Amino acid sequence: xxxxxxxxxxxxYPVFIEKEAIxxxxxxxxxxxxxxxxxxxxxxxxxxxxxxxxxxxxxxxxDVTHYVVPNGEEAKTFEIYYSCLSYALEQKLDRKxxxxxxxxxxxxxxAGFVAATYMRGIPFIQIPTTILAHDSAxxxxxxxxxxxxxxxxxxxxxxxxxxxxxxxxxxxPLVEKRSGFAEVIKHGLIQDFSFYxxxxxxxxxxxxxxxxxxxFFLKTGINIKGAIVKEDEKENGIRRFLNFGHxxxxxxxxxxGYGKISHGEAVMIGMVYALQLSKAVTNLSFxxxxxxxxxxxxxxxxxxxxxLDPKKLLARMKQDKKSIKQKVTFVLLEEIGxxxxxxxxxxxxxxxxxxxYTYSG
Ligand SMILES: O=C(O)C(=O)C[C@@H](O)[C@H](O)[C@H](O)COP(=O)(O)O
Numbered sequence: 001x002x003x004x005x006x007x008x009x010x011x012x013y014p015v016f017i018e019k020e021a022i023x024x025x026x027x028x029x030x031x032x033x034x035x036x037x038x039x040x041x042x043x044x045x046x047x048x049x050x051x052x053x054x055x056x057x058x059x060x061x062x063d064v065t066h067y068v069v070p071n072g073e074e075a076k077t078f079e080i081y082y083s084c085l086s087y088a089l090e091q092k093l094d095r096k097x098x099x100x101x102x103x104x105x106x107x108x109x110x111a112g113f114v115a116a117t118y119m120r121g122i123p124f125i126q127i128p129t130t131i132l133a134h135d136s137a138x139x140x141x142x143x144x145x146x147x148x149x150x151x152x153x154x155x156x157x158x159x160x161x162x163x164x165x166x167x168x169x170x171x172x173p174l175v176e177k178r179s180g181f182a183e184v185i186k187h188g189l190i191q192d193f194s195f196y197x198x199x200x201x202x203x204x205x206x207x208x209x210x211x212x213x214x215x216f217f218l219k220t221g222i223n224i225k226g227a228i229v230k231e232d233e234k235e236n237g238i239r240r241f242l243n244f245g246h247x248x249x250x251x252x253x254x255x256x257g258y259g260k261i262s263h264g265e266a267v268m269i270g271m272v273y274a275l276q277l278s279k280a281v282t283n284l285s286f287x288x289x290x291x292x293x294x295x296x297x298x299x300x301x302x303x304x305x306x307x308l309d310p311k312k313l314l315a316r317m318k319q320d321k322k323s324i325k326q327k328v329t330f331v332l333l334e335e336i337g338x339x340x341x342x343x344x345x346x347x348x349x350x351x352x353x354x355x356x357y358t359y360s361g
Contacts (some may be wrong), residue, residue: 001017001217001256002016002017002018002215003016003017003304004017004084004157004219004223004226004231005226006138006139006158006162006178006222006226006230007317008139008140008158008229008230008233009225009232010140010156010157010158010233011140011160013159013160013161013162014162015138015161015164015226016160016161016162016163016164017164017165017216017218017219017222018164018165019165019166019167019211020162020165021163021164021165022054022055022058022127022165022166023058024059024163025055025059025125025127025237026058026059026061026062026165027159028061028163029059029062029098029288029300030061031316031318033311035096036062036095036096036097037063037093037094038062038063038064038065038068038091038092038093038094038096038097038098038101039062039063039064039065039097039099039100040061040064040065040066040087040091040093040097040098040099040129041055041056041064041065041066041067041096041099041100041102042066042067042069042084042101042102042103042110042111042114043066043067043069043101043102043103043107043246043289044068044069044070044071044072044075044103044104044106044107045068045069045070045071046071047102047103047104047107047129047168047176048066048068048102048159049167049229049316050171050338050356051102051129051168051181051213052066052068052102054197055100055102055127055359058164065085065089065241065340067087069084069085069107071106071108071277072104072259073106073145073253073259073263074106074259074260075106075107075110075264076106076109076110076143076145076151076258077144078144078146078153080110080176081110081113081114081153081260083164084110084111084115084349085114085117085118085313088114088118091156093095093118093119093291094119094122095122095124096122096123097118097122097123098122098123098125099111099112099115099118099122099123099124099125100124100125100127100159101120101124101125101126101127101128101137101159102114102127102129103127103128103129103130103133103190104128104129104132104133104136104176105130105131105132105133105135105136105137106127106261108128108133108137108142109136109137109141109143109144109151109154110142110144111124111142111144112124112126112140112142112157113142113143113154113157113158114154115142116142116155116157117155117158119276123159123160124159124160125159125160125161125162125163126138126159126161126162126163127162127163127164127165127166127291128162128164128168129168129169129220130169130172130174130176130179130180131169131172131179131181131183131184131214131340132176132179132180132181132182132183132263132264133164133179133180134180134183134218134221134222134255135180135183135187135221135225135242135276137162137164137188138162138222138225138237138279139152139158139225139226139231139233139242140153140157140158140159140229140233141156142154142155142157143155144158144303145254145258147250148254148319149250149254149316149319149320149321150250150253150254150258151250151264152319152321153319156233156234156235157296158233159273160261162303164174166211166214166215169214173206174206174263175262176262177206177207177209178206178262178264178265178298178299178300179262179263179264179265180264181203181206181264181298182245182264182267182271183221183264183270184199184217184218184236185199185268185271186242186244186245186267186271186337187220187221187225188276188340189271189336189337190219190222190224190242190244190246190331190333190337191224191227191228191241191339192337193335193336193337195217195220196226196336196337198293199217200294202233203217203298204294204297204298205297205298206298206299209253220285225242228241228242235360240329240331241320241331241341242337243331243361244271244274244331244333244339245267245268245269245271245273245274245331246267246270246320246331247264247270247271247274247315247317247320247322247323247328247330247331248266248269248270248273248274248304248321248353249267249268249271249315249331250266250270251313251314251315251320252266252269252270252304253266254313254316254317255308255309256285256305256307256308261305265300265301268300268301268302269301269302269303269304269356272288272291272292272295272302272356273304273352273353273356274330274332274333275288275291275333276288276333276350276352276355276356277330277332277344277349277352278333278334278350280343280352281332281344281348282332282333282334284332284333284334284335284336285335286324286333286336287319293334303356303357303358304353304356306357306359309336310350310353310354311350311356313353314328314346314353315351317349322341327343328343328344328346328349329341329343329344330342330344
């Protein structure tokens with residue numbers, strides 16, 4: 001059983017990464033140090049149809065119930081969050097109950113926030129089913145969306161464990177692979193040039209990923225993220241580096257309408273933009289044409305959709321959680337693997353944004 005140990009100031013926990021990882025869940029919950037009164041599985045329609053009965057059958061010795069929410073970002077609304085809380089109360093979950101988040105990043109964010117706020121916090125376990133969730137399931141960021149911004153209502157709340165069953169990835173549609181792989185590339189760009197070079201050299205299609213490639217880049221990405229979260233759990237410093245590409249990425253998601261453009265594909269556009277800004281501001285030496293050619297080969301859109309107004313995107317970026325007093329702050333790169341934080345003026349932001357609406361590749 002492959003295991004990554006996550007250590008944070010508020011909690012240490014294991015990340016199990018293996019085929020059939022959920023087969024270990026029952027013994028984990030039966031651990032003598034744990035008392036589990038009831039289990040609530042929160043999942044979405046797509047994942048629930050595929051895996052809910054398998055998970056419930058593996059937990060037959062426990063008192064288990066489930067609650068199914070809409071797919072993707074549609075689940076991250078206050079109404080759905082509140083309905084989860086109401087269901088938990090109706091099912092009489094107590095402080096020894098566990099919430100299991102079975103799904104992608106959106107389910108993990110929602111279920112984690114329900115766990116963080118139900119009775120001021122009950123234990124929860126992440127059971128990610130997407131490549132994207134290798135990032136969102138680790139580190140304790142849980143949240144729901146607000147019409148004025150992504151993840152604007154949330155908490156830092158660490159899980160008891162993460163069970164990443166690689167078999168769940170077999171049913172992953174290409175758009176989800178593309179969304180999740182953007183965060184893998186991010187981990188390489190901000191922290192590990194040799195990892196980025198390995199990705200660039202070995203991953204030329206997201207439709208022919210091998211189990212070995214997936215296992216390697218998930219573990220590497222989780223280790224990169226784990227090292228940052230260990231040092232800066234509440235994002236007072238270096239954890240902001242994990243937001244590379246998200247300043248514009250979240251603005252695109254919110255302005256287009258949550259779920260219209262996948263999180264990872266929006267972040268990928270945001271990373272191209274942040275690399276462009278880095279070359280303008282820090283003299284980053286990086287072959288953008290080669291990078292854009294690789295992204296196009298992988299099927300990424302690398303321009304801002306023409307129907308999105310740059311001034312409205314700027315207004316959204318001013319709302320970003322890293323922005324203070326409406327001044328937009330970006331994660332830029334001085335070199336690949338050497339991130340920095342910089343506040344930029346509106347004029348430069350808009351000037352560089354204009355270049356991102358067309359690509360003559
Ligand atoms: O864990 C972090 O810190 C990150 O920034 C990881 C991001 O990839 C992730 O999408 C996160 O949910 C975005 O963070 P937010 O604080 O901008 O909501």
